[in-house]
Amino acid sequence: MNTKSYTIINPTGFHTRPARLFVDTANEQFPESTVTVIKGDKVINGKSLLHMLTLGVKYQEQVTLQISGGDEEEAQRVLGAFFEAIHNE
Known part of the structure; x- marks a missing residue:
């Protein structure tokens, strides 16, 4: 398992467009990986x-990404x- 934490730098947060991408x-x-995202609990x-x-x-x-x-x-x-x-709005 590969785990790393990230701080969101996009001023509008992690909204629909970057989430979809x-x-x-x-x-x-x-496709063969399990992707888990953790924020708080x-x-x-x-x-x-x-x-x-x-x-x-x-x-x-901050979010943690586990692969x-x-x-x-x-x-x-x-x-x-x-x-x-930072994603284009």
């Missing part, structure tokens, strides 16, 4: 848009970048 990328590029399936949106991640909040199975290091690098980017 994250989920699509997780499902398409890493919430633990969700990172391959579900509905679950991602229920986290309500805001600017400067298991498949190419864990590559998945962590690619998917973690979504949390460290």
Whole structure:
């Protein structure tokens, strides 16, 4: 299992557009990996848009990304970048 924490730098938080891109990328590029996102006491399936949106991640909040199975290091690098980017609105 590959685990890393990220601080959200997008001023509008992790809203629908980046969440959709994250989920699509997780499902398409890493189908054999389990993707889990943790915020506080919430633990969700990172391959579900509905679950991602229920986290309500805001600017400067911290999330933890856990990847298991498949190419864990590559998945962590690619998917973690979504949390460290500013997305076009």
